[in-house]
Amino acid sequence: KAGVTQTPRYLIKTRGQQVTLSCSPISGHRSVSWYQQTPGQGLQFLFEYFSETQRNKGNFPGRFSGRQFSNSRSEMNVSTLELGDSALYLCASSGTSGSPGELFFGEGSRLTVL
Amino acid sequence: SQQGEEDPQALSIQEGENATMNCSYKTSINNLQWYRQNSGRGLVHLILIRSNEREKHSGRLRVTLDTSKKSSSLLITASRAADTASYFCATDAQAGTALIFGKGTTLSVSS
Numbered sequence: 001k002a003g004v005t006q007t008p009r010y011l012i013k014t015r016g017q018q019v020t021l022s023c024s025p026i027s028g029h030r031s032v033s034w035y036q037q038t039p040g041q042g043l044q045f046l047f048e049y050f051s052e053t054q055r056n057k058g059n060f061p062g063r064f065s066g067r068q069f070s071n072s073r074s075e076m077n078v079s080t081l082e083l084g085d086s087a088l089y090l091c092a093s094s095g096t097s098g099s100p101g102e103l104f105f106g107e108g109s110r111l112t113v114l
Numbered sequence: 115s116q117q118g119e120e121d122p123q124a125l126s127i128q129e130g131e132n133a134t135m136n137c138s139y140k141t142s143i144n145n146l147q148w149y150r151q152n153s154g155r156g157l158v159h160l161i162l163i164r165s166n167e168r169e170k171h172s173g174r175l176r177v178t179l180d181t182s183k184k185s186s187s188l189l190i191t192a193s194r195a196a197d198t199a200s201y202f203c204a205t206d207a208q209a210g211t212a213l214i215f216g217k218g219t220t221l222s223v224s225s
Contacts (some may be wrong), residue, residue, distance in 0.1 A: 043218075100145075103213055108149070110154075
């Protein structure tokens with residue numbers, strides 16, 4: 001079955017702009033998590049959605065937001081982009097509803113902010 | 115914030131040697147997982163060990179868990195050049211529905 005799909009794979013934005021990233025989970029998975037990966041901070045948890053509800057949120061400013069649709073697809077948005085938002089954004093889906101089991105990751109969206 | 119911390123940060127070995135990576139965490143867990151990431155790619159799940167398990171094997175991988183010391187180790191036996199990657203431990207935290215990753219160990223296996 002198809003894996004986790006993230007679009008776009010690469011994008012370049014300028015400071016002050018906003019960006020929307022999309023994630024299609026594995027069919028049947030209802031949990032979607034988002035992570036930001038940078039060389040300095042490593043993998044930082046952004047948020048986790050399950051059945052259209054945000055169940056958990058990491059320590060990021062309000063400029064970072066997300067949502068999940070009824071078909072489990074998820075989007076995350078970053079507004080008023082800053083240079084420090086340049087990162088690989090990873091989405092992962094899971095088939096478990098409670099304590100996180102195995103996460104299936106997409107290939108990521110690499111965002112460069114100029 | 116990081117829940118798990120891997121040690122060492124970087125490891126270089128020759129093909130055929132064993133590689134051992136350690137992970138320490140701070141709070142109680144339900145399970146601990148190890149993932150692998152090839153440069154710039156998504157992460158791939160390697161193994162999950164539950165808090166009531168002490169050791170688990172999967173092919174050339176052996177994972178141990180010591181909940182009293184809040185630590186885990188990942189052993190890769192007979193390493194190959196293709197094992198070159200970053201390895202991360204992850205634990206459930208924050209009400210148990212989020213997986214929190216450490217900063218990883220970068221393994222380089224030369225032939």
